[in-house]
Amino acid sequence: MxxxxxxxxxxxxxxxxxxxxxxxxxxxxxxxxxxRNHHLFQPLLYQVATTLLATSEIAWPIRNLYRDRPEVTTLLxxxxxxxxxxxxxxxxxxxxxxxxxxxxxxxxxxAYFGHDEWAPVAPGLKTLEDATTIRRRVLLAFEQAELEEDPAKRDALLTFTVIGAGPTGVELAGIIAEMAHRTLPGEFRRIDTRQARVVLVEAGPRILPAFTEDLSAYAARELAKLGVEVRTGAAVTDCTDAGVRIGDAFVPSRTLVWAAGxxxxxxxxxxxxxxxxxxxxxxxxxxxxxxxxxxxxxxxxxxxxxxxxxxxxxxxxxxxxxxxxxxxxxxxxxEGKPAPGPFRYRHQGSLATIGKRAAIIDFGRIKLKGALAWWIWGIAHIYFLIGTRSRFAVAWSWLWIYLSGQHSARLITQKETLREEG
Amino acid sequence: MxxxxxxxxxxxxxxxxxxxxxxxxxxxxxxxxxxRNHHLFQPLLYQVATTLLATSEIAWPIRNLYRDRPEVTTLLxxxxxxxxxxxxxxxxxxxxxxxxxxxxxxxxxxAYFGHDEWAPVAPGLKTLEDATTIRRRVLLAFEQAELEEDPAKRDALLTFTVIGAGPTGVELAGIIAEMAHRTLPGEFRRIDTRQARVVLVEAGPRILPAFTEDLSAYAARELAKLGVEVRTGAAVTDCTDAGVRIGDAFVPSRTLVWAAGxxxxxxxxxxxxxxxxxxxxxxxxxxxxxxxxxxxxxxxxxxxxxxxxxxxxxxxxxxxxxxxxxxxxxxxxxEGKPAPGPFRYRHQGSLATIGKRAAIIDFGRIKLKGALAWWIWGIAHIYFLIGTRSRFAVAWSWLWIYLSGQHSARLITQKETLREEG
CATH class of the missing domain: 3.50.50.60 (FAD/NAD(P)-binding domain)
Structure with missing residues (x-):
């Protein structure tokens, strides 16, 4: 070599x-x-989907990171x-x-476990496009509900279902519930966004199975406080543009998000x-x-x-x-030196947030929940963000949201802006 | 009433x-x-198209602006x-x-003056989607040039044509030239982005016809310093995905932007x-x-x-x-009072920027050009931005760019991310 x-x-x-x-x-x-031309800070992607952050705050052009390394060639x-x-x-x-x-x-x-036909109606969250798709659908559901005169259709528009209760599912459900209950009231005249339902469906026996039962139960209680209906031991058997079938029961719900596999x-x-x-x-x-x-x-x-x-x-x-x-x-x-030993994974801890004020952290011996955990989570994520500017920009966006309660990235973009209903 | x-x-x-x-x-x-669900600060849209600003920095949800006015109903x-x-x-x-x-x-x-078939190859700049489309095409052209081995195709990829030299066309051409000459060099290994051509085509006898001849000539000189080829008195007779025909001459150019009508x-x-x-x-x-x-x-x-x-x-x-x-x-x-007189327009002044350091301003009696004009332009635009947060966010983004030279919104998004060539 x-x-x-x-x-x-x-x-x-x-x-x-x-x-x-x-x-x-x-x-x-x-x-x-x-x-892609960008590195994506995926742990915060759910915040783009829920209008807290702009796309450019969590993504950074890859070639820009290696501009000072002439031996590195970046190809899109x-x-x-x-x-x-x-x-x-x-x-x-x-x-x-x-x-x-x-x-x-x-x-x-x-993965849709053999049901790829669910993908168009229940988008997952892996790319910036996924995040803007989910953001658009969530915002449009409220907009269409404001225009809708049929009460049943309006209820379906105001029902949001998140499938899968790992950290991403919990984070999405928590923020959508907070938007409906705290950010959006006062902006609509015909609907009361606080009437919106957020349903979190989990096939397993409890949410956040990677955490201890104690932390998992705390997270479930916090979600309930935010107004999220948590349904565990509930297998999704069908997803359509009208709603989701959970076991034998059909829940009319116009906005589905897939966070399951x-x-x-x-x-x-x-x-x-x-x-x-x-x-x-x-x-x-x-x-x-x-x-x-x-x-x-x-x-x-x-x-x-x-x-x-x-x-x-x-x-x-x-x-x-x-x-x-x-x-x-x-x-x-x-360098012709002896190979290092086998790869050994060191688990540094598990973190998940529930809405904008609570989080759970499992560092092994130390377990934290509540506001302190939320601050540690926030500081850790800002620390790990790539790019000095992104750190400041995200810190600033969060501070703004914290102080004003206003989200900064509530834009409906992409061509199919309007799926207006009669 | x-x-x-x-x-x-x-x-x-x-x-x-x-x-x-x-x-x-x-x-x-x-x-x-x-x-749309958002008010758009159109005077800065060209900065979204050229990676200086994020979409959410210049757009704001309309219903959020009237949340405290219960008599105002917003409908998407x-x-x-x-x-x-x-x-x-x-x-x-x-x-x-x-x-x-x-x-x-x-x-x-x-408007394409009866040539709507030019729209797909020469997008205009009126919406956030237009801006992200132009941003994607400009960034992808550099990416594809890095992969391209045929010199003629590479040159066409590195030629950017802006049609129409009003303020928007001048601003777009200036920033694209600055990106190619100042922001991107050092990030590519196979191409030299400083070889890129930016062609600004104007059918009329001079650029920025709304300004005095003196200011217009100054702007043309500043554009030339940035490396922009200004072609006045040049009518575009065809636009294709291979390039643009100006009079009888064909300029191979893979990225066209329409700023003409x-x-x-x-x-x-x-x-x-x-x-x-x-x-x-x-x-x-x-x-x-x-x-x-x-x-x-x-x-x-x-x-x-x-x-x-x-x-x-x-x-x-x-x-x-x-x-x-x-x-x-x-x-x-x-209120049953007498009607006010007829509408009278008071012209407050014309402003245009050339790149990131120069601008021209015509306040009627007072005419300014250069760095001072650029600062006045910047402060005026921040002042008129709607939403306190947008003001701070844009000010911060500009300060960052000013100090670091790095653009913050260099993301290629939307489905057709990759139009890779052999």
Whole structure:
């Protein structure tokens, strides 16, 4: 290995960026390929969907991050396959980009468990477009309710259903309920937005199953205070543009949001290696692909086990730790040093917010809930935001919302602005 | 007239909002109808198109502005006609909204002078969607050039053509040139963005014809310094996705922006009254529609003459003055007082910026150019921004750009993210 060693990184999420950051100064040329021009701070994406933040506050152009690293080339392109025999990745254009070492950090998308026909009526939340779609639908539902004269149709317009009660589902339901009960009253003349229903549906026995039962129960109580109807042990059996079927009961609801499942990107299929049930590539202990020592898979698209047999969770800190680990492996190889040991995940804690005043944090020994947890959550997220300006901008937006109660990003955009009803 | 007098205002632009603002406390119920949920600060729209500002910094939800005015009802709906005999406006749903007094403030859109087939390849700049479309195309052109290996195709990708050299065209051309020459260099590895061409095409003999020849010549020199090729007396004869034909010469250019003409909304047609060549309704001296004393037309969709026979320009201050005038007329009628005199336009000045450091201002007797003009321009625009938060947010964004040189809103969004080439 020498200066002309070419590392190709596919995916500019948390894992891919950590890897590139940690290889600063290493004797390697890097090509970073992403199908988007921006890194997305996904943990705050739900705040774009719920009008708290603007898109540009949580997304940053990837090539701008590496303007001072001439050895890093950023390409806006979509990878559709890997040719391990010829050591190259294939772009949609058919062009092959050769690599000496390859890292796939291509993430995951939402999964509908075999019901892809639900996607148009129950959008998930993975991209900026998803977030603006959900924002548009939520805002338009209130607008259409203001115009609607049929009480049944109006009730369906004022019923919002979030499917899946992990952190994203809980955060979405909490903010939508707060909008309806605290932000929007006074702006409408024909409807009372406080009459809106927010239904949070969870197939499992309790919300936020990654947290302790105590914290989970606290979160459920806080959601109830905000006016969210929490329905656990409730399986969704159908989603249509008129509503959602939960078991045998149909809930008329014009706005559905899907926060229930994830499906890994097809990295395992590209490499022809084993995948787990969610499509994640099963990798070696150093995160390389079995039989392909020059190919690594990290982040949400990799299936990695912790020592106690539990899977590493699909969260930003896990992806970053994996990126950092692979950077160490690559650097050791380039410098002819012994490989570092196997990847070990260190869980730093779990966080979730409920509305704009409460949160729960599980640091292992220390467990926090309430306003203090909410402040820690906020400071941690501002700290981890990429880009100095984004930090200030988000801090400022939150301070504004905190003091004024007014959301700043309540825009309905995109072509299908108006789905007016008679 | 009494408390139940119902005023319908169509359009939440500068004219419509000024009217509603000035009727605070008047004995009138107001219904404000707009097909968007937001008021748009159009004078800064070009900064959204050129990645300087985020969409939510220049747009504000209309109903939020009137949350403290219970007599004002805001409807998100599109008006498709007026029935003056039955005194009602017709929505797309077919629903009729009755009025006692009607004000049409429905604005204008861009016009292609009989060449509507140019619209898809040369988008204009009137809505937030237009701005994000232009932003996406400009950013994608650089991205695609980075991937392109054919030198001729690469040059076409790196050629940006702005058609029309009024203030919007000049502002767009200036910022695109600054991006190429100052913001983006260092971020690309295969192309030199400083090689990009920005061509500003104007059919008339000089740019910014609303200004004096001296200021216009200064602006042309400043644009040349930024690297803009100014072509005056040059008529565009064709626009395609490969480029633009200027007279007989074809300029290969993959990104075109249309800033050349406006077409009024069809208010005159709805009312069955006379329109001028640009489709603007010719109104009476008090801005009412001829033969329809209860209907007023204001802003970009009204054709109004100044005393010296020149038309009132289609700019924000003119629309606001008209809104204020009609508010006085309506208030006088409601209170049974004598009508105010005819509408008189007071021109407060013309402003245009060239890039991020220079501007020209014509206050009539006082004419300014250069950095001082730029600061006055900036302060004036922040002052007129609606919403306290927007003022601070825009001031902060500009300060950030001024100090760091980094633009904050460089996001490529919307579905057709990738038009990758081989």
């Amino acid at each position: 020498h200066d002309n060693h070419h590392l190709v990184v596919v995916g500019g999420g948390f894992g891919g960026l950590q890897l590139v950051n940690d290889l600063r100064g290493a004797p390697v040329r890097i090509t970073l390929i992403d199908k 392109a979509e990878v559709v396959g890997v040719d391990p025999a010829n050591k190259s990745v294939i772009l949609t254009s058919g062009k092959a980009v050769p690599y000496d070492t390859l890292v796939l950090a291509t993430g995951a998308t939402h 994830v499906q890994a990107s097809p990295a395992a299929r590209w490499l022809g290696i084993e995948a787990d049930r969610a499509g994640r590539a099963v990798v070696e202990k150093d995160l390389s692909a079995p039989g392909l020592p020059d190919v690594f898979v990290i982040g949400d698209t990799a299936s990695v086990m912790q020592e106690e047999g539990k899977p590493v969770p699909g969260i930003a800190p896990a992806a970053k730790q994996q990126g950092a680990h692979v950077a160490r492996v690559i650097r050791a190889r380039l | 009494h408390d139940n007098h119902h005023l319908v205002v169509v359009g939440g632009g500068f004219g419509g909002l000024q009217l509603v603002n000035d009727l605070r406390g008047a004995p009138v119920r107001i219904t404000l109808i707009d097909k 709906a599109e008006v498709v006609g007026v029935d003056p005999a039955n005194k009602s406006v017709i929505l797309t749903s077919g629903k009729a909204v009755p009025y006692d007094t009607l004000v049409l403030a429905t604005g204008a859109t861009h 406006v077409q009024a909304s069809p208010a005159a047609r709805w009312l069955g009254i006379e329109a001028d060549r640009a489709g603007r309704a010719v109104v009476e001296k008090d801005l009412s529609a001829p033969g329809l004393p209860d209907v007023f037309v204001i802003g970009d969709t009204a054709s109004v003459m100044q005393e010296e026979g020149k038309p009132v320009p289609g700019i924000a201050p003119a629309a606001k003055q008209q809104g204020a005038h009609v508010a006085r007329v309506i208030r006088a009628r409601l």
